[in-house]
Amino acid sequence: MKRTFSLITAAALTLGLFSCGSPHTAKNSKPVLNDWQKEVLAAEGLPTEADQLTDAQLRSIQRIYEMITYLNDKYDEEFIYAGYLEPAANQTETLFAYPRLLGNDYGRNTVTVKATKDGFTDDYSDRSIVDYAEEMANDFMKDYFDSDQVIAFFKVNACDIKKNEVVDGDFQWKLGVSDIIFVNEDICNADQVEEFAVNYAKWLHEHELDGNHRINILQHYDVNKITYGEIADMYDTDYYKGYFNFGFDSDKKMYYNLNI
Known part of the structure; x- marks a missing residue:
């Protein structure tokens, strides 16, 4: 099912995209970012080419896409990206989104996706x-x-x-x-x-x-x-x-x- 993704920026939540580090240098092949990932990066004022991102930024944008795709595929509807928390010592890797059909409703319809050892879990239900x-x-x-x-x-x-x-x-x-x-x-x-x-x-x-x-x-x-x-x-x-x-x-x- 082909979807057109939209973006809402939640700068306070997208911590993973701002991690410090050296620009990514691929030894074998350069990762290719899709249009949706580039849209997220551009909205955050970050480079839209993989080789210009730090390793942490590249990992974050790849994980963000995996997590939003998990939601879209699981419920067969479009979810709008709203923020991301990268994994840390006392912090679970988390994506924030909301269903396009319901809208954000001042955060009331926010859905969280959390990483687990077996994949992802969410609270949409x-x-x-x-x-x-x-x-x-x-x-x-x-x-x-x-x-x-x-x-x-x-x-x-x-x-x-x-x-x-x-x-x-x-x-x-x-x-x-x-x-x-x-x-x-x-x-x-x-x-x-x-x-x-x-x-x-x-x-x-x-x-x-x-x-x-x-x-x-x-x-x-x-x-x-x-x-x-x-x-x-x-x-x-x-x-x-x-x-x-x-x-x-x-x-x-x-x-x-x-x-x-």
């Missing part, structure tokens, strides 16, 4: 199960309030379960998420948020879904306008009233913090 859990939670909340003025954003903390292992919405305490919820004060005010939190906690417990959960109350604002990248900005607006934060301890008992 974690994204699909988190999307599934997020959809379930949003459906529950909208039904609970009989309103669309509530929205939840999920981000994975830990995942040890595949989507096809979830039976009847039971995550078996193998998925941990951080979810940020925004609800309009018209349907859930400061006096009502604890009752909602208790019922949401019961729903989470029934589905054995772990994590930390923050319910934010907004006034005079359509919560459906909020995007994942705007979450932090909402806390500093005049629309923001406060939050109710809760989670489960090691015994799966609820703990909470109210700041309204």
Whole structure:
């Protein structure tokens, strides 16, 4: 399958490309870089010919291409390169990318590929199960309030379960998420948020879904306008009233913090 690769530069992550060293000198044959590799190098302000790169830079660009190709071939879709960490004493060789179809979404859809002794491993499947859990939670909340003025954003903390292992919405305490919820004060005010939190906690417990959960109350604002990248900005607006934060301890008992 022929693909056209695109690039997004994440300079803070592409450490491997900036390693110091002497220019590469091949004794037998000069490695040939493809157009995609040259595009990455050019975006980083590096030479695009193999014999002008240091040994470390050449190895990095070759490994980056191997890892992005692994993702593209495994899932038969295009992933956009977003950064790379070279192997080090306390650091696993890691590629960062995101699927073109989903977009980066302020880093929310970032996929990591890590090198192992047997090849590569990735966490792309974690994204699909988190999307599934997020959809379930949003459906529950909208039904609970009989309103669309509530929205939840999920981000994975830990995942040890595949989507096809979830039976009847039971995550078996193998998925941990951080979810940020925004609800309009018209349907859930400061006096009502604890009752909602208790019922949401019961729903989470029934589905054995772990994590930390923050319910934010907004006034005079359509919560459906909020995007994942705007979450932090909402806390500093005049629309923001406060939050109710809760989670489960090691015994799966609820703990909470109210700041309204």
